[in-house]
Amino acid sequence: MLGADDPLDPTPRRILVAGTTGVGKTTTAGRIGAVLGVPHTEIDSLFHGPDWEPRETFVADVEAYTSEPAWVTEWQYTPVRALLAERADTLVWIDLPTPVALWRLLRRTLRRRLRRVELWNGNVEPSLWTFFTDRGHILRWGIRTRNVSRRRVPELVTSAPHLRIVHLRSQREVDRFVQHLGGGRG
Numbered sequence: 001m002l003g004a005d006d007p008l009d010p011t012p013r014r015i016l017v018a019g020t021t022g023v024g025k026t027t028t029a030g031r032i033g034a035v036l037g038v039p040h041t042e043i044d045s046l047f048h049g050p051d052w053e054p055r056e057t058f059v060a061d062v063e064a065y066t067s068e069p070a071w072v073t074e075w076q077y078t079p080v081r082a083l084l085a086e087r088a089d090t091l092v093w094i095d096l097p098t099p100v101a102l103w104r105l106l107r108r109t110l111r112r113r114l115r116r117v118e119l120w121n122g123n124v125e126p127s128l129w130t131f132f133t134d135r136g137h138i139l140r141w142g143i144r145t146r147n148v149s150r151r152r153v154p155e156l157v158t159s160a161p162h163l164r165i166v167h168l169r170s171q172r173e174v175d176r177f178v179q180h181l182g183g184g185r186g
């Protein structure tokens with residue numbers, strides 16, 4: 001695996017950003033897209049329909065998006081995870097310490113809920129009370145799945161040997177990596 005300061009030659013064109021819920025995958029994917037001039041689509045926007053229902057066209061939409069010559073998105077959702085890994089040339093793994101990731105997830109969830117931020121297709125974060133009643137609540141999901149990436153990403157070394165994997169362990173490394181990608185801007 002590569003680190004924040006390792007050169008990437010050729011420049012990535014099809015990029016995945018992986019990590020547990022709340023580490024900043026979408027923010028980082030947007031930054032990478034901006035510095036490389038590559039389109040970024042939030043994979044959540046392709047997955048979630050109204051009322052948080054999965055969209056029937058999700059897999060077809062991901063197939064179409066990843067058929068393009070350049071893109072950046074998050075590495076999520078079991079039905080498309082293998083397809084994404086197959087079509088990407090680079091995977092950026094944000095592997096922050098668990099307390100940092102959970103704190104960020106809590107802060108993001110509270111901010112979105114209190115401000116009633118509309119996410120995808122009219123959805124907003126549910127009542128905070130649902131943390132106690134909904135096993136799928138994003139905070140419970142984050143706690144339950146916090147170590148999944150630490151198992152899945154290393155498996156890609158064998159299942160997707162063409163994929164360059166960049167392992168970033170701190171926000172400082174994330175920032176440095178994006179800055180290097182952008183030739184000093186980012």
